[in-house]
Amino acid sequence: MMNDPRAEILRQAAQLFAQKGYVESSLSEVARSLNYSKGAIYNYFSSKQEIYDAIIIFTLTGLNDASAAAVKREDTPAEQLKQFMVAHARFLADNYDCFVTMLVGFSGMANTGLKDDALALRDAHEGLLRRIIADGVADGSFRAVGAAMTGRAVLSLLSWMVRWFKPGGDKSAEDVALEYHDLLVRGLVA
């Protein structure tokens, strides 16, 4: 067994779900790929669904922590927006399989308590972003855009990366985030 079997199981399961889809993956396959017995998995999770739910919570918690930490290091809303985007993109690249898993079935969480937790985490992440945008409008760094619509645009740019970005390619996730940030801040007008 590895140092943190629970984390290992989540990582391996996310890889399998991302490749084959949730429905077509089995707990036995997760166990086999880790050289665990199925019984060893049951020490940590009682079902495939429980693993799925745990992946979603792990991913959203990590995403929140990463963006909050990045934002805390900056003083101005303008710089906070940039670092929020970079941190989100980097976390997505580092946990790519988890984001693929989440994309395919966020609404598929079985544990309603955990589903509420997931929605709260998602709202906290979006809430931090809206706060940054509203602060930037208030201090004159940004023009008077709506925080909800603009936050949604930022998260759309970052979230769609799971559909085309491949970690380890020519361009890093941070590069993509910085390009999007520049486009968003400066706009298209000549």
Add this chain to the structure above:
Amino acid sequence: MMNDPRAEILRQAAQLFAQKGYVESSLSEVARSLNYSKGAIYNYFSSKQEIYDAIIIFTLTGLNDASAAAVKREDTPAEQLKQFMVAHARFLADNYDCFVTMLVGFSGMANTGLKDDALALRDAHEGLLRRIIADGVADGSFRAVGAAMTGRAVLSLLSWMVRWFKPGGDKSAEDVALEYHDLLVRGLVA
């Protein structure tokens, strides 16, 4: 049987796939919801997979036609970009279940010939958008942004709508597209 049974089958199947997922939907359910016999379905499609593949081609063909027609009516790249975005968003809202189906399993097409067709359609749509952006840079309407990166940003904004936009709500798809267009063109800088 309805006027265009083939289109009806696709529409009904897309609704089912969007609600239950592809793997968990059956051809029998599609037939039942249309009051068709399973045999009647087989007059048009030989398998669930064939219906899935046809939904993807139908959706991408319609998206291409809609954006190309909207762009053709405009003379300037600046106005073409706006109408491209509005047409894409409107087509997504009008064919919401098809886009949900496509989101979940674009890579899941079985017929490799049709998969090549799908990729060609996707590239044509993105190619038109890149052409508009490059033209706008060339005629001085837009600053010197990269057409590939900017096109990707535009398509990310529009594509992610399938994850949050609900047709028939307070805000129309066209409204969303116009807000995104304004944000993208004018940027955030005050």
